[in-house]
Amino acid sequence: LKGPASTNGPLSLSEVSTAGSVSPDGQPLSISSTFLANTPVIYVTAKIVNAPEDTNVSARWVYVRDDAGKTINQQLSEDSATAKGTRYISFSRQASAGAWGSGQYSVSLLVNGKEMTNTQFTVQPVQKADVPAPTISFFKAVPEAISTGQSVTLSWNVTGATLVQISTIGTVPPVGNVIVTPVNSVEYQLTAKNNAGTTAMKTYITVTSFNTDKPELVITDFRVEGNKAYYKIKNIGGVNAKSSTTFLYIEGTKRSSSLADILPIGEEREQYFPNFEWTYGSSRTFKLPVRICADGLNQIGEYDENNNCLVVDW
Structure with a gap:
C-alpha cells in the first residue's frame, strides 16, 4: 500500500512478518521465520493502520538465546521511523561481522514508545552442504x-x-x-x-543519439540536500532551448515548479525548486516515487516530446 490513507478508526499494527527482502513500499517478499547465519539482512515488516501524523514506530531487536539454549537476552538495537495513515513499514538489521549468531531472536514493535506486538525468528548455523x-x-x-x-x-x-x-x-x-x-x-x-x-x-x-534542428530537454539527475530538492536539466538537441518550466511530482501529485532559463546546445545546469521544502526525513524506511519533468507546460517544440521526465525512488 503506497502513500498515506484515511486515519479514521483506531490505530493498529497487523501482518507482522520477518523476511529476507522487501518491496519498495515495504511489503515482505520472502517471508520466513528461519534464516541461515550468513543471511546478509533480515527484515521485519508490518502494516500500520490509521496512524496520526508523526506517529513514531520503532523496532527493538533482541538476541534471546543461543542455539545451545543458553539465555542471552541482549538488546542489539532499536530503530525508529515516523508514519502516517495506512501503509507498510519495514525495519532491517544486517549481520554483525558478516554472520548472525545462531539461536532465537525477537523483535518488538513499539508505537509512540508502547509495545504493540512482538515476533520471533530463528537463525540456524550454516552447514557447508547447505550453502x-x-x-x-x-x-x-x-x-x-x-x-x-x-x-x-x-x-x-x-x-x-x-x-x-x-x-x-x-x-x-x-x-x-x-x-x-x-x-x-x-x-x-x-x-x-x-x-x-x-x-x-x-x-x-x-x-x-541524434542531431536535430530542435532543442531537446531531459532531466539527468535528482538529489535532496537539507530541505531543498535539486535537479539537473540538459539540452541534448541541436539548437538553444528557450526558457521553460520544470515540474516536480511526488507520489503522482504535482508539488512544485521551477523556471529553467535559456539553455544552450549541450549545456547541463543544476537548479532547485525554490518554493518547495523537502520534509520527508532520512529515517523513514520507505521510498517515495519522484518524477521530475522538463518543459512541463509544453512551451518548447522538441524532437521527442516523451523523454522529458526522470523517475526515481527517493
Missing part, C-alpha cells in the same frame, strides 16, 4: 531505451552472496539501485559470488 550458489531475484534497467544524455536506474536484489559486483561500476550491496547515464548502448552484468559458486545476470540499455 547454495547466490540467488539473483532480479537485475533490471528502467527505462531500457533512452536518448543521449538521459539517465537509467539499475536495481537488483541478491541473496546468499558474499560478493556482489556490477561491470564498470564495481562492488555493490546485495540489494540496491544506482543511476547511470551511459553515452552509448551498453550491457551491464551483475555477478554474485559465494563459496558454493557464482551467479550472473545481464541487462541491456539502448542509447539513441
